[in-house]
Amino acid sequence: MVEKAMKDVHYSVKPNRNSKQQALEVIHLIKAVLPLERAMMRLKIESSSKEAKKLLEKFSTFASTVESLHWDSGELTLILLIDPGNYRQIDELVRTDTKGTTNMEVLSLKEVIEGDSFLD
Incomplete structure (x- = not known):
């Protein structure tokens, strides 16, 4: 499901970049496609x-x-x-x-x- 959302927003993983920074970027982009909200x-x-x-x-x-x-x-x-x-x-x-x-x-x-x- 997450991989499909990443494809929908045209995001590809860059192996030479920091994984945490990439995760924060992709979460921001996926919010436009999937209804995400932070757990309380x-x-x-x-x-x-x-x-x-x-x-x-x-x-x-x-x-x-x-x-x-x-x-x-x-x-x-x-x-x-x-x-x-x-x-x-x-x-x-x-x-x-x-x-x-x-x-x-x-x-x-x-x-x-x-x-x-x-x-x-």
Whole structure:
């Protein structure tokens, strides 16, 4: 399927070039032919901070989807889907702004949708 898409965009592998650079180029070209999107990471964030409402706003800006949100006696539990490129920023936010009152856990590195689909 990928080889067919590479032929459709008229891309050929150059053996003397860096493979990572070629992969990035071909992915950019194939996006025009195939509907590609980056897989999302699922994170669980638990906070007992007094500033949990402010943190919720900050975390929501990085999230593509907030799957669940629970307030239990001042504790915030949040499960969200993020772009993997935002992970470092969220990790830095948890480390610096919360001063140890917030825990972050990676639930899954990719969001998988199961089911039948037709491939050419």
